[in-house]
Amino acid sequence: MTKTHTKGANDSFNDVINVSSCDVENENNQMNENEIEFPLKYQKSWYISNFSRIMIYKNRSIYSKDRRPWYKRLIHANDTESDQERKFIAKLDLILITWGCISYCIKSIDQSNYQNAYVSGMKEDLNMQGKDYNWLGTYYTIGYAIMLIPSQIILSKIKATYWLPGCELVWGVLTGLCAIPKSINIMFALRFLIGVTEASSWPGMITVFMNWYTPTEFATRAAVFGAAGCVGSMFIGFMQASIYTTMNGIGGLPGWRWLFVINAIMTVVTAITGFLLIPDTPENSKKNKWFKPEDLEIAKKRMIRNGRVTSKEMKLKSIYKTYLDWKFWVFALAYVPWAWTLLSFAYFNLWLESLTNDDGTPMYTTSEINMIPVGGYGISAVTMIFYSRFADLSGRKFGVLIIQELTSVVGCSILSFWPKSIGLKYFGFFILFSVQATGPIIMLLLAEVYARDTQKRAIITGSIVVLTYANNAWMPLFIWPADEAPIYHYGYKVAIGFACSSLVGIWSLFLVYVQYVPQSKEDLNRVVKHQNRIENQNRLGN
Incomplete structure (x- = not known):
């Protein structure tokens, strides 16, 4: 088999990456790891002098010019290769984005429901004093910040199919337990543990998105996912007020305790569905009943086509x-x-x-x-x-x-x-x-x-959130003190x-x-070929 000649921007996947075992041996000396790690190192003077152009215009050499009607461009990017791929993306969105948005919306509610409980009778029932209200938020933040990076490491060892819904199931149970305490100290402990388990939510889902979506799809999906948190913030007041009004006194429980019970039920139900829906990586989702083998093949090709590795080794x-x-x-x-x-x-x-x-x-x-x-x-x-x-x-x-x-x-x-x-x-x-x-664009x-480095992707995603939360725990006390408001x-x-x-x-x-x-189709092809070369070497070695 001979190496296929690289054609234009619209070449098929096989035309671009069809590399034989003979090519592996013949080209090892022509392209080393450094060339791939620094594919555009020779362009330093170029990119500094052309900063404004890059800021304003897309380098269109990677993808062909999109001449489709605007309404079609809103639905699918120009780098999809077939109707089968577009159907796969629609299925992926329906399963992954839908569950992720519902989960993150509920996470936002469970994160802040204590605020509504506080003004609905919890303050008096638990005899809260001084800064007890602030400490409920602080203990959550501490738990969240502590667990962010460990959660990302665990995600590399345990399938997202189990880890993400599992954490949600646990924090759902903990949310329900918040209806029981008669002491504020127990509530402090529960809030800390809820923060620990909720740390898996945002960075974990973003990591999963990175394993399935291409550069022309990722930011939109991450934004829709993040917008779910905004929606949760929009409707939490309506929902909590309705629960308090209709449930207060039923079963001898005050309304604020029912807030936690109802929130817990919502969370547990969402978590259970997650075990059935959420995929892991394209290479590690064969048992997922929603994705057929041909779907997973499309997913793998999409990642290889964009030079992205999705292995979970950590x-x-x-x-x-x-x-x-x-x-x-x-x-x-x-x-x-x-x-x-x-x-x-x-x-x-x-x-x-x-x-x-x-x-x-x-x-x-x-x-x-x-x-x-x-x-x-x-x-x-x-x-x-x-x-x-x-x-x-x-x-x-x-x-x-x-x-x-x-x-x-x-x-x-x-x-x-x-x-x-x-x-x-x-x-x-x-x-x-x-x-x-x-946020979504920086994640893209x-x-x-x-x-080509799944480990650093996962660790950096968690680490930058840790830096954010670690400072959010103390910064408002000095920069936004309540006694200076507004x-x-x-x-x-x-x-x-x-x-x-x-x-x-x-x-x-x-x-x-x-x-x-890679800023051009040629550079991207070099990366893809190098990745295939390594995979062929591994197969020959085995």
Whole structure:
């Protein structure tokens, strides 16, 4: 068998990767590991001088120009090769995204349901004093941060099919147990354990997405998944109020205890369905009844076609090697300050509560104060999906990231000056709700830069969330102290610094991206051939 000649951008999968065992031996000396690890190292001067062009325009040499009608482009990217592949993507979305969104929505509810319970009688029944309310959130955050990286390591050893629904099942039971305590100390312990088990949710699902979705699909799916958390935040107030109103006193239990019972039932049911639905990796999902062997073959080819490895092997030395990799810190610089900036709209309701009419009466009722931020979460969900979909289909990832961070700078600048105009303050708060697409797009870049290193993908995904939560545990006490609300002396000014730091990280990440990610069809083919060469060597060795 002879090596197939590499053709244009529309070549079939087999035309691109059909490499024989003879090719393996003949070409070993022509392409070493360093050439693949640094596929575009020779372009350093080029990518610095062409930064603005890359920011604005997609390098269209990887995929052929998309001439389909706009409504078809919204559904499928241009790199799908057949109707069978498009049907597979639809099935994958129906199973994986649907369950992931429901799970994450419920996770958001279980994470914050204590807030509704607190104002619904838990404070009095448990004799909560002083900062007990704050400690309920802090213990959760501590447990969440501690378990993030161990959860990602365990995910490499145990199938996602078992680990993710299993953790959800446990935190569902723990949520139900929150209806029992008569002491706040027991509630502290339960909140800590809920944080430990919920640590698997977001990074675990993002890791699974990386094993199934291509660079033109990932950000949109991650955004839809993240938007589910916004939806949970939007409707938690409605749901909890309804449960309290209809269930208070039934069976001798106060309404706030029923809140935890109903939430627990929802969580356990979702977890059980997860055992039946969630796949692991394309290579490790043969027992999943929803995906046929031909589906798994399509999934494997899609990953190979994009130069991505999905094996689950994890070694402990990979952990410290990840932290010694300077690219990890570039991702952290781009992601973590952005996540800290999100705290800037977390205190929107405190400003609404402080507004008064000319006669000194409150401008809004308690119900209105809880309802107005719902519009902000709606903005978050819509803009997150819109920007991420645009980044997927256009390839202008860095342009979107810059727009997102500049929006943060504008919003925080308005609030740092604290103008007299109420309308301008509303504008400042609401545009800050629109910057949440940064997270999904950075995760897409992570999947592309570490396309051939599943271990670092998993560890970095967990680590940057750890850095975020570790600082969120103490930062509000100093930057957003409650006694300064709603006018914070340093809060919004510091948030501007966070947004600018993220911009520096995005610029640095751009340099990493152009150097480590194939920017042309030829470079991508080199990576794919090298990956096949290694696989053929392994087969010959066995």
